[in-house]
Amino acid sequence: MGKHSFHKEPYDAATLTKLAIFESYAEAWIPVFTSRPEPRFSEIHLFDFFSGPGNDSEGELGSPLRLLRQLKTYHVSGRLHGWSKVAIHVHFSDAHQGKCDELAALLSLPQWQIPGVSCSVKCLRFAEALALHHQRLRDADLPKLLIIDPFGVNDVTDEVFARLVAFPRADFIFFLPSATLNRFRDHASIKVKIERPEDSYDVHRAAFDHFRALAPRDYFLGRFSIKKPRGNIYGLIFGSGHPRGIQKFLDVAWGNDTIRGEANFDIDREDVSADAPLLALPELRPRKIQGFEDDLEHALRAGLVRDESDLIRIAIEAGMALKHCAPVLKKLKDERVIACDFRSPNIDNFYKSPRPVSLLSPPA
Ligand SMILES: C[S@@+](CC[C@H](N)C(=O)[O-])C[C@H]1O[C@@H](n2cnc3c(N)ncnc32)[C@H](O)[C@@H]1O
Numbered sequence: 407m408g409k410h411s412f413h414k415e416p417y418d419a420a421t422l423t424k425l426a427i428f429e430s431y432a433e434a435w436i437p438v439f440t441s442r443p444e445p446r447f448s449e450i451h452l453f454d455f456f457s458g459p460g461n462d463s464e465g466e467l468g469s470p471l472r473l474l475r476q477l478k479t480y481h482v483s484g485r486l487h488g489w490s491k492v493a494i495h496v497h498f499s500d501a502h503q504g505k506c507d508e509l510a511a512l513l514s515l516p517q518w519q520i521p522g523v524s525c526s527v528k529c530l531r532f533a534e535a536l537a538l539h540h541q542r543l544r545d546a547d548l549p550k551l552l553i554i555d556p557f558g559v560n561d562v563t564d565e566v567f568a569r570l571v572a573f574p575r576a577d578f579i580f581f582l583p584s585a586t587l588n589r590f591r592d593h594a595s596i597k598v599k600i601e602r603p604e605d606s607y608d609v610h611r612a613a614f615d616h617f618r619a620l621a622p623r624d625y626f627l628g629r630f631s632i633k634k635p636r637g638n639i640y641g642l643i644f645g646s647g648h649p650r651g652i653q654k655f656l657d658v659a660w661g662n663d664t665i666r667g668e669a670n671f672d673i674d675r676e677d678v679s680a681d682a683p684l685l686a687l688p689e690l691r692p693r694k695i696q697g698f699e700d701d702l703e704h705a706l707r708a709g710l711v712r713d714e715s716d717l718i719r720i721a722i723e724a725g726m727a728l729k730h731c732a733p734v735l736k737k738l739k740d741e742r743v744i745a746c747d748f749r750s751p752n753i754d755n756f757y758k759s760p761r762p763v764s765l766l767s768p769p770a
Pocket residue numbers: 412425455456457458459460461467468469470499500501502505530531532533555556557558561
């Protein structure tokens with residue numbers, strides 16, 4: 407699908423996967439700031455910097471209307487107790503005036519009028535939108551979600567990435583088109599010389615490593631690789647300064663890939679089935695899950711895990727959902743190697759009051 411025909415044709419399966427991930431993340435993000443009866447912040451801001459016109463040729467919803475669909479569903483449900491105390495601002499922008507006009511027309515329909523939510527559509531290039539919103543983006547009292555979905559190869563440069571990770575209280579997801587991934591073909595972490603980066607299984611991991619090296623050490627990044635029907639690999643990179651942000655992204659990623667939580671295809675070329683995580687035999691289980699369980703067991707037996715926060719950090723750094731800690735904790739509790747009074751770590755306790763994990767038998 408060419409750039410110019412993108413919104414004049416149906417979204418392909420890979421685009422739908424990408425859009426589903428944007429939407430699922432928004433679904434997880436919105437309640438963090440609106441569910442408490444006394445919300446901590448009085449405003450939240452969602453940005454969609456490459457919004458497009460709102461849908462494809464078949465009327466399938468694009469990113470802007472998916473963000474609004476989530477807000478509308480929450481509003482109708484009435485289950486977010488702080489909703490009426492939080493002003494929700496949604497900022498859409500796109501470089502193409504015609505697409506902005508189409509989106510503005512859709513947003514004026516009665517079905518997209520959502521109490522408590524105000525939307526704006528501006529015809530702006532990404533760099534112009536970043537400049538326009540500079541103050542908001544730098545404001546630590548404004549929680550922000552940034553969706554960045556370009557066609558282009560030069561939109562999220564290293565300099566732009568450095569700005570994104572410096573925005574306080576901001577979670578972002580950006581899309582790396584395969585042409586962008588091209589620049590990672592000579593990256594040191596790619597062992598085999600890649601002639602055609604779009605065929606490579608490793609190139610998105612290399613891109614991730616590149617961005618990892620640019621971000622502060624305590625910043626959280628996640629990734630998800632998407633294979634197009636023709637075989638090109640595209641990537642999503644997620645960033646958050648908060649463990650809760652990355653934990654929610656990892657839950658979304660594992661919801662889309664139950665085998666290793668990072669791709670819509672067999673990225674490790676293991677040919678295991680989606681049921682395999684449930685199987686007990688180690689050789690039948692996905693390497694990523696088995697490897698994580700082995701590493702975690704080793705860390706617990708060595709007394710390297712003092713509490714719930716350590717567990718959360720280990721899981722997040724390995725790109726695992728927190729529930730993946732549960733089988734190892736159960737096994738070592740049953741064997742009386744450790745004691746802890748929880749089955750799986752809870753992100754709410756990360757900073758406040760992490761529950762202890764005690765080693766009962768000394769390391770061998
Ligand atoms: C991949 S499409 C976005 C699709 C959209 N998220 C959706 O769900 O339909 C990329 C969009 O970026 C716009 N665009 C291209 N260059 C841009 C730039 N420098 N800044 C902002 N928008 C740009 C295009 O007009 C196009 O609508």
